[in-house]
Amino acid sequence: MRITVKLIGGLAHRFGAGEREQEVPPGTTAGDLLAALGISDPRTVITTRNGWGIAPEEEVAEGDRILVSPPFSGG
Amino acid sequence: MHGWTGQMLRVDLTTRTWRRETFTEEWALTWIGGRGFAVKILYDELRPGIDPLGPDNKLVVAVGPISGISAPNTGKTVVAAKSPITGGYGDGNLGTRVTEKLRKAGFDALVVEGRAESPTLLYIDDTTVEFLPADEIWGKGTYETNDWIYARYGKGAGVLNIGQAGENLVRYAVIRSMEGRAGGRPGMGAVMGSKLLKAIVVKGSQPIPQAFPAEMKTLGRDDMRTVHALDQKAAWSKQGTTGVLPWCNEVAALPVNNFRQTHHPEAWRVDGERLAAATVAVYGCPNCTMQCGLAMLDTERRESELDYENMGLLGPNLGLFDITQVATLNYMCDDYGIDTISGGGVLGFYADAVERGAAPGDIRFGDFEGFRRVLTAIAQRDGEIGNTLAEGTLRAARTFGHNSEEYAMQCKGLEVSAYNCKFIPGMALAFGVSPIGAHHKESWIISYEIQQTPRESYGRDKAQKVVDLQRIRGGMFEAIVSCRFPWVEIGWGLEHYPEYFNTITGRDWELEDFWPSADRIYALIKLFWLREYPDTDRKADYPPHAWFDPTNADTEGPIAGKILEYARYDELLQHYYDIRGYDHRGIPTRETLERLGLAAEARVAEEYAPLS
Numbered sequence: 296m297r298i299t300v301k302l303i304g305g306l307a308h309r310f311g312a313g314e315r316e317q318e319v320p321p322g323t324t325a326g327d328l329l330a331a332l333g334i335s336d337p338r339t340v341i342t343t344r345n346g347w348g349i350a351p352e353e354e355v356a357e358g359d360r361i362l363v364s365p366p367f368s369g370g
Numbered sequence: 371m372h373g374w375t376g377q378m379l380r381v382d383l384t385t386r387t388w389r390r391e392t393f394t395e396e397w398a399l400t401w402i403g404g405r406g407f408a409v410k411i412l413y414d415e416l417r418p419g420i421d422p423l424g425p426d427n428k429l430v431v432a433v434g435p436i437s438g439i440s441a442p443n444t445g446k447t448v449v450a451a452k453s454p455i456t457g458g459y460g461d462g463n464l465g466t467r468v469t470e471k472l473r474k475a476g477f478d479a480l481v482v483e484g485r486a487e488s489p490t491l492l493y494i495d496d497t498t499v500e501f502l503p504a505d506e507i508w509g510k511g512t513y514e515t516n517d518w519i520y521a522r523y524g525k526g527a528g529v530l531n532i533g534q535a536g537e538n539l540v541r542y543a544v545i546r547s548m549e550g551r552a553g554g555r556p557g558m559g560a561v562m563g564s565k566l567l568k569a570i571v572v573k574g575s576q577p578i579p580q581a582f583p584a585e586m587k588t589l590g591r592d593d594m595r596t597v598h599a600l601d602q603k604a605a606w607s608k609q610g611t612t613g614v615l616p617w618c619n620e621v622a623a624l625p626v627n628n629f630r631q632t633h634h635p636e637a638w639r640v641d642g643e644r645l646a647a648a649t650v651a652v653y654g655c656p657n658c659t660m661q662c663g664l665a666m667l668d669t670e671r672r673e674s675e676l677d678y679e680n681m682g683l684l685g686p687n688l689g690l691f692d693i694t695q696v697a698t699l700n701y702m703c704d705d706y707g708i709d710t711i712s713g714g715g716v717l718g719f720y721a722d723a724v725e726r727g728a729a730p731g732d733i734r735f736g737d738f739e740g741f742r743r744v745l746t747a748i749a750q751r752d753g754e755i756g757n758t759l760a761e762g763t764l765r766a767a768r769t770f771g772h773n774s775e776e777y778a779m780q781c782k783g784l785e786v787s788a789y790n791c792k793f794i795p796g797m798a799l800a801f802g803v804s805p806i807g808a809h810h811k812e813s814w815i816i817s818y819e820i821q822q823t824p825r826e827s828y829g830r831d832k833a834q835k836v837v838d839l840q841r842i843r844g845g846m847f848e849a850i851v852s853c854r855f856p857w858v859e860i861g862w863g864l865e866h867y868p869e870y871f872n873t874i875t876g877r878d879w880e881l882e883d884f885w886p887s888a889d890r891i892y893a894l895i896k897l898f899w900l901r902e903y904p905d906t907d908r909k910a911d912y913p914p915h916a917w918f919d920p921t922n923a924d925t926e927g928p929i930a931g932k933i934l935e936y937a938r939y940d941e942l943l944q945h946y947y948d949i950r951g952y953d954h955r956g957i958p959t960r961e962t963l964e965r966l967g968l969a970a971e972a973r974v975a976e977e978y979a980p981l982s
Contacts, residue, residue, distance in 0.1 A: 301620075304613025304642060305605035312643055339861075341821045346621045346928025348821040362620045365604060367613065367817060367859055 296357040304365045326351030328361060341366060372581035373435040373875030374398045379477045381499060383565050384484030388499040402849035403434030405461055406891045407479050408450035413894055418901040418978060422454040423539055423564040425485035432479040434851030436870045438470035439578060441590035442597040443853035445469050445656030453556035455541040455762045456783040456807045459898040464553025465655020468528030474574030486566040495573040504568035511705035512546040519569055528572035533707030535749045536563035540760040542712035550653045550663045550675040555709045556784055556806050581876030589873060594659050600860045601660035609642030610662030611678040616641045621820050622928045625687040625790045627735045628718035629779050629916060632790045633927055636691040640681055644693050660855060668697035676700055682788030683714025689735030699741060706749035715785030717741050719763045719778055728772035731755060776915045781808035789816055791917055793929040796832035798913040799942050805895040812844035828938040833945035845888020890966040893958040897975045900957055904979035907955045911943055953982035
């Protein structure tokens with residue numbers, strides 16, 4: 296199934312900017328996606344799916360848009 | 371006494387006199403510094419009902435025990451007074467060399483009273499205070515004023531100054547320093563202007579009293595290197611705070627067109643990646659290890675230093691998605707000395723009111739040239755619209771009428787920061803109970819709320835988190851007076867702050883030892899408001915009506931059809947009051963006040979309004 300992944304903030308400078316569409320097998324979790332990006336500890340980032348928070352153990356679905364952000368506190 | 375100079379400087383602009391005053395270690399430990407010192411001084415000394423733009427108001431400039439020492443991001447100073455825009459307690463912090471210089475001149479706080487006869491520059495050093503003419507820079511913007519001062523006192527001097535907005539008593543004028551730094555959103559610049567005080571210049575050369583100076587020097591140096599390395603690894607300062615903009619757009623929290631919409635397909639044009647690519651210079655506060663002042667060239671080829679708040683509120687909130695145009699409006703705000711958050715909020719409100727037929731004019735969202743003209747009119751208080759909007763969103767709404775107050779995006783009179791909370795109950799609560807009016811600095815719960823809680827929940831856990839964050843951010847950081855960014859942005863642990871505090875003061879505090887002072891500060895701020903507004907009730911802690919209006923719900927996107935609910939928000943607010951020990955009006959109970967050591971302050975408050 297195809298999903299879209301976007302990294303923002305400092306993560307874009309560390310792991311590559313821009314949106315990327317990618318094919319993932321059924322059963323892929325948010326944590327799996329992060330691990331594939333090289334982010335071993337999900338607690339160090341904020342992850343959303345289609346604008347809502349997603350836990351590391353939740354599975355992604357066809358057409359999902361995943362945004363991965365560094366933690367931030369506001370200006 | 372270690373950690374504090376034990377002295378404050380009191381200056382009377384009317385009589386052109388000054389004196390040193392001492393305070394005890396017990397007083398310092400009770401109020402810590404910064405915001406704590408400020409609210410205690412203002413509560414004790416200001417008579418309720420005074421005109422915040424009159425000579426009876428007092429401006430407090432206060433540092434904290436770890437301010438100005440060589441440790442990560444300790445260059446901040448608090449500025450406070452009765453707020454011209456809210457009528458309650460107001461403060462803000464800014465990075466400035468005044469932080470270190472004031473301490474080295476022998477003071478932890480400066481209290482400015484009265485009103486000068488003519489434009490004045492206040493000069494302070496180790497041994498003297500001078501009242502100098504400032505006619506030559508009165509009427510000038512903050513950049514030219516800063517250059518004028520640097521030419522005379524050197525770039526190493528501590529400087530606070532105001533632009534035309536402060537001089538003209540724009541109620542959301544800020545105090546500026548070091549070219550790009552600004553603080554005091556609730557009109558602290560207007561308070562300076564009302565006193566004809568154009569600038570404060572501080573030089574100091576004495577050592578800051580520390581219990582273990584050699585240990586602190588080593589600890590601070592090592593930690594500054596470590597934090598800087600952490601930032602480099604995280605690449606946070608590549609975009610600074612603007613990295614959050616695409617996240618807000620994604621989760622439907624971005625203010626677009628006076629907060630009417632929560633996201634926009636063109637938002638990427640004004641995000642952190644675009645700013646990083648356009649950055650021509652980077653600036654920071656003293657002792658900063660992760661500089662976030664990213665400057666780019668505006669439409670006039672001037673350097674303009676952007677962050678998320680001004681990007682969001684002067685960009686999408688005005689329907690503008692050309693980053694150089696946003697930079698221009700930001701430069702104008704900075705030069706005039708207008709708060710960029712309130713400035714963007716007021717301009718957005720005006721465009722909305724015009725579009726709905728509630729206000730005169732022809733401005734529309736996306737009208738860059740129109741916003742330039744209106745911004746200049748505000749700074750100069752030029753004409754009916756300039757004058758009306760210089761009063762802030764709430765007063766302008768009451769002037770315009772036609773129910774425009776319903777989409778005036780403010781709490782307690784202060785404009786909302788750049789987080790659109792149509793369907794983010796915890797962050798809406800954080801704005802509602804912020805003690806100075808809507809401000810993100812007190813309790814930025816939004817990322818926790820989106821990531822770790824059911825977004826739609828109004829549960830007690832969210833109220834508890836707001837309290838927890840207020841203790842850390844609005845309590846501890848605003849009292850020790852240090853930048854909070856190393857903590858959340860790159861994970862620098864909170865345990866380092868009691869370590870700095872103990873090394874400087876010789877105490878043995880744990881992190882939890884700061885919480886009573888933090889709660890005491892919040893409670894006293896509440897009493898300050900109560901004396902000014904004796905008939906206050908819990909509605910004062912409500913966020914803007916627009917976030918509860920079903921007709922204002924998004925029609926597409928992540929939160930389509932969703933909006934806050936009054937009844938459930940009220941339950942969340944009650945959780946907050948219960949945790950805090952406040953009554954149904956949101957006022958600390960007598961029992962709470964006594965527990966926090968505020969029995970004497972409570973008796974004073976009871977002269978104006980009953981306590982529960």
